[in-house]
Amino acid sequence: MTSTVVIDKAAPTRKVKYGSMSRDRTWALRWSYFFLTLFAIFSLVPPLYMVITSLKTSAEISAATNPWFVFHPTLSNYIELLTSNQFLTFFRNSALVSIFVVTITMLISVPAAFALARMRFWGSTILATGVFLTYLIPETLLFLPLFKMFVVFGELTGIQLINKWYVLLIVYPTLTVPFCTWIMIGYFASIPKELDEAAIIDGASWFQTLTRIFIPVALPGLIAATIFAFTVSWAQFLYPLVFTTSTDQLVLPVGIITTLIKGDVFAWGQIMTGALLGAAPPLIIYAFLMDYYIAGLTAGATKG
Amino acid sequence: MADVAIERSSAAPPQTARKRSSLRTALKRKSTAAFLMTLPLILLISLLVIYPAFYSLHLATLNKSMQRFVGFGNFQFLFKRETFWLVVEQSCIFAITAVVFKALIGFIVANFVHNIPAKGQRKWRGMLLVPWVIPPAMSTLAWLWLFDPSYSAFNYLLAGVGVDRIPWTGETGWARFSVILVNIWFGAPFFMIMYLASLKSVPDQLYEAAAIDGANWWQRTWYVTLPMMRNIIAITTLFSLIVTFANFDIVRILTSGGPLDHTHIFATWAFRIGIEGSDIPLGASVSLFMFPILAIAAIFILRDINKRGNEA
Numbered sequence: 001m002t003s004t005v006v007i008d009k010a011a012p013t014r015k016v017k018y019g020s021m022s023r024d025r026t027w028a029l030r031w032s033y034f035f036l037t038l039f040a041i042f043s044l045v046p047p048l049y050m051v052i053t054s055l056k057t058s059a060e061i062s063a064a065t066n067p068w069f070v071f072h073p074t075l076s077n078y079i080e081l082l083t084s085n086q087f088l089t090f091f092r093n094s095a096l097v098s099i100f101v102v103t104i105t106m107l108i109s110v111p112a113a114f115a116l117a118r119m120r121f122w123g124s125t126i127l128a129t130g131v132f133l134t135y136l137i138p139e140t141l142l143f144l145p146l147f148k149m150f151v152v153f154g155e156l157t158g159i160q161l162i163n164k165w166y167v168l169l170i171v172y173p174t175l176t177v178p179f180c181t182w183i184m185i186g187y188f189a190s191i192p193k194e195l196d197e198a199a200i201i202d203g204a205s206w207f208q209t210l211t212r213i214f215i216p217v218a219l220p221g222l223i224a225a226t227i228f229a230f231t232v233s234w235a236q237f238l239y240p241l242v243f244t245t246s247t248d249q250l251v252l253p254v255g256i257i258t259t260l261i262k263g264d265v266f267a268w269g270q271i272m273t274g275a276l277l278g279a280a281p282p283l284i285i286y287a288f289l290m291d292y293y294i295a296g297l298t299a300g301a302t303k304g
Numbered sequence: 305m306a307d308v309a310i311e312r313s314s315a316a317p318p319q320t321a322r323k324r325s326s327l328r329t330a331l332k333r334k335s336t337a338a339f340l341m342t343l344p345l346i347l348l349i350s351l352l353v354i355y356p357a358f359y360s361l362h363l364a365t366l367n368k369s370m371q372r373f374v375g376f377g378n379f380q381f382l383f384k385r386e387t388f389w390l391v392v393e394q395s396c397i398f399a400i401t402a403v404v405f406k407a408l409i410g411f412i413v414a415n416f417v418h419n420i421p422a423k424g425q426r427k428w429r430g431m432l433l434v435p436w437v438i439p440p441a442m443s444t445l446a447w448l449w450l451f452d453p454s455y456s457a458f459n460y461l462l463a464g465v466g467v468d469r470i471p472w473t474g475e476t477g478w479a480r481f482s483v484i485l486v487n488i489w490f491g492a493p494f495f496m497i498m499y500l501a502s503l504k505s506v507p508d509q510l511y512e513a514a515a516i517d518g519a520n521w522w523q524r525t526w527y528v529t530l531p532m533m534r535n536i537i538a539i540t541t542l543f544s545l546i547v548t549f550a551n552f553d554i555v556r557i558l559t560s561g562g563p564l565d566h567t568h569i570f571a572t573w574a575f576r577i578g579i580e581g582s583d584i585p586l587g588a589s590v591s592l593f594m595f596p597i598l599a600i601a602a603i604f605i606l607r608d609i610n611k612r613g614n615e616a
Contacts, residue, residue, distance in 0.1 A: 028521075032419040039413050040431045042489065046446035047434060049457060053449060067457040108348060111341035119338040127342060129606070134353050136543075136602050138550030140571035141595065144578045144588045145356035145363055148370075174352045181345060206337045235439030237553045238571075242579055253441035257557065268449055275442040286437045290430055293437075297494070298501040 047279070053272035054078070061268050077273040087274065089248055090255030094234060094278075097168045097251055101233040102226055104169065105176040109225070113184030114210045118196060128185060135178035139171075143242045146171060150243070165249045168240060172233045179232075180225040183299045187221030188214055224296025227289055231282045252278040364589040378589040387565045387573070392593070395569040397480065399549040402487040406548075407541055409488065410495020415525075417496070418503045429500070436493040444557040447486045448473075451558070476566040479559050483567050486554050491547075495540055502536040503529065542601045549597050570594050 053061065055073045065071060081087045115121070116128045150161040161167040191214060199209045215222060240254045247259065256274040260267050286293055367374045382388045417428050435443065450457050451472035459469040473479045506529060514524045530537075552571040555561065561568035561576060568576070570593055578587020 028419055032416040036413070036416050036420070036428055036432075039409075039416075040428065043432050043435050043493070046443050046450065046489070047438060049450055050446045061455065067455060067460050108344040112345035115338040115341035119334050119341075121335045121338040124338070127346070130349065131345070132606075133602055134349050136546055136598060136605070137353060137357065138547065138571075138594070138598075140550040140552050140574065141360070141591050141598070142353065142356045144574065144584050144591060145360035146352070147579070148363060148584050149356060149359060171352065173348055177345065177348055206334070206341075231437070231439075235441065237439070237441040237556075238575070241556075242575070253439055256445070257441070266449075266452075268452075268455075271445055272449060275445045279438040279442045282437050282439065283434070286433075287430075290426075290433075294429070294433070294497055294501075297497055 047276075050272045050276045050279075053268055054276050056269055058267070058269050077269045078277075081270060081273050081277065086247060086255065086259055087277075090250055090252045091277070093165045093250060093255075094252040095281075097165060097172065098230050098233045100169050101172040101176060102229045104173055105180050105229040106222070106226065108173065109177050109181040109184055110215070110222070111210065113181045113188055114206075114214055116181070117185045117188035118214075119206070131178050131181050131185075134174075135182055139175060139236075139238055142174070143238055147242055162243055163245050163249055165244060165251070167243045168233075168236075168251070171239050171243065172236060175236065176229040176232050180229055183225055183228075183296060184218070184221060186299050187218040191217050220292060220295060221299065223289065223292045224299060227285060227293050228296050230285065234282055360588045360592060363585050364592055366585040368583045368585060370585060374585075378586050381586070382589060387568070388590075390565055391568045391570060391573045391590070394480065394567060395549060398484060398487070398551075398555075398567075398569055399545060402484050402491065402548050403541060403544050405484070405488045406491045406495050406544060407537070409492040410499050410540075411537075413492070413496045414499035414503055415529075417500055429497070432496055433493045435489050436491075436497075440490050440553040441557060443490065444486055444554050447482075447489075448558055451482055473559050474563060476563055479563055479567050483555050483558050486558060487548060487551065490554065491544060495544070498536055498540045499533065502533045506532045539605055542605050546598055546601050550594055 049068075052068065052070055054077050055070045055075070057072065057074055057076060060070075060072055061067075112131075116124055116131070147162070150167065154160045154162060161170070195213055195217070196209050199213050200206075204212065235253070236251075237253045240251045244250055244254065247255070250258065252274075256271060256278060260271045260274060363370070364378055365373055365375055367377070413432060417425055417432070420428065453471065453474055456469065456472060458472065462468075462470065471478055472482050510528050510532070511524060514528050519527065549569070550571055551569060552575065555567055555569055555572045556575070559567045561572050565573075570590055574587045574591040576587075577590060578584050581587070
């Protein structure tokens with residue numbers, strides 16, 4: 001209120017105000033660019049430092065020269081890692097796990113989201129809330145009971161799940177399915193009701209309505225959910241650390257940390273190269289599909 | 305209403321074909337179809353989330369070899385240990401400081417990005433979101449290397465301006481600072497993108513009206529932007545509080561709880577005790593302490609979401 005009164009008094013000096021406003025705006029823009037540059041540097045220092053270190057020999061890493069500059073660039077770290085069996089195994093395990101998890105996640109969450117968004121049935125609202133609450137439960141609360149459960153399961157049935165890469169296919173969906181279902185419910189709910197009503201009247205079954213109408217129309221949401229399921233399963237660290245130990249069963253993040261760090265000896269050149277190669281798939285996907293990624297991030301409410 | 309009408313019209317043709325296949329009719333019934341579509345989801349949630357959650361309550365009441373019921377014995381033991389209180393203290397410091405700074409930085413950066421012309425925003429958004437895209441286990445390795453005691457790239461820069469070398473992960477205060485810094489680096493982009501989305505949804509007319517009334521930048525932020533963003537701010541903050549409180553990767557890789565257990569948070573300490581110390585019941589008891597925070601945050605988030613639903 002007070003501010004309005006003050007400005008009414010200042011109204012006659014309108015021309016001056018206009019000039020100062022545009023000057024203010026120019027300065028605001030300059031400050032924005034200045035601070036954005038600072039924040040961008042802060043954001044990009046660790047990845048850039050990965051690149052810098054990955055191009056160095058171990059001799060140069062331990063030399064007392066400027067660590068921020070590469071004097072003798074070499075690709076030896078990359079060659080060494082990409083020709084070592086271990087690293088390729090980790091990469092293959094990561095890729096297999098992620099691809100399977102994405103597929104499983106989509107097969108479970110898309111039909112479920114469709115049912116929850118369109119077919120009101122007994123308990124559907126409770127279930128939708130339940131999905132959301134499940135999504136809030138962090139993996140750090142569940143890893144111990146799950147570990148014990150799998151041990152007991154192995155003792156009872158003779159089927160060993162611990163220390164096999166495919167155990168991750170069972171546990172990762174607990175992280176990806178609730179989120180993907182949640183954002184798919186949102187996307188499906190935004191499709192006009194007339195569309196599927198018309199399809200049902202034309203004699204389409206529920207399944208046909210889903211595959212012929214909902215999936216094509218909500219494709220952007222589907223892509224966003226897929227990217228998410230992929231990034232979550234690619235980045236997961238706790239579950240593989242708990243459930244897998246043999247070198248041939250490890251996924252990338254755990255593999256790099258357990259094989260390249262031997263006691264107190266850190267092969268930094270190789271670790272940084274491995275970390276960079278491990279970060280590459282999500283970064284590449286993000287570079288091409290950034291808009292979907294951001295849409296997915298803001299559609300539901302993501303973990304952060 | 306519309307649903308009922310559809311039921312009839314779709315049920316009419318199968319009436320004649322019922323004899324041919326009753327299974328098909330059953331599948332066409334809405335509730336059966338819906339149940340089948342959600343069944344995998346229900347199974348997954350109940351077997352791999354709800355059951356383990358209750359199972360961990362049960363585990364927490366057993367002794368180390370899991371043969372004897374000890375009631376609250378594990379909790380009594382925890383309360384007597386000094387490390388436990390260190391973990392409680394550090395979890396709170398870690399989560400609250402990190403979330404406050406993430407929210408603050410996210411808000412400021414979102415405003416800066418919003419300020420610049422729409423044409424260039426995509427590029428900045430892309431660069432600023434990179435920390436969030438890299439798997440935290442990988443980026444924390446880069447931080448670990450930047451903080452390295454003998455070859456620290458940060459200390460090299462500091463030496464350039466004449467500051468003494470800093471024991472980034474070797475000394476309690478600095479180690480706490482380091483894990484929080486890395487968490488802020490990783491999580492701030494998430495706030496940035498959420499706030500940016502909600503900034504874009506504030507109608508321009510409100511700012512125009514405020515500008516005509518002569519509101520300055522501060523007044524526009526305080527009286528227009530913040531009230532419009534209140535819901536998103538609340539939800540994002542609560543989400544982040546849960547995740548930060550339950551963080552594992554960053555602390556585990558950067559300090560693995562050291563020096564002298566001063567940077568352990570609930571998740572990393574539960575891992576240390578439960579998996580590395582193979583005392584699953586005690587570890588489960590530790591991780592159960594995350595539950596109250598979770599429950600409180602969940603209640604607030606659900607309330608907020610309902611409110612948002614009613615407004616729409």
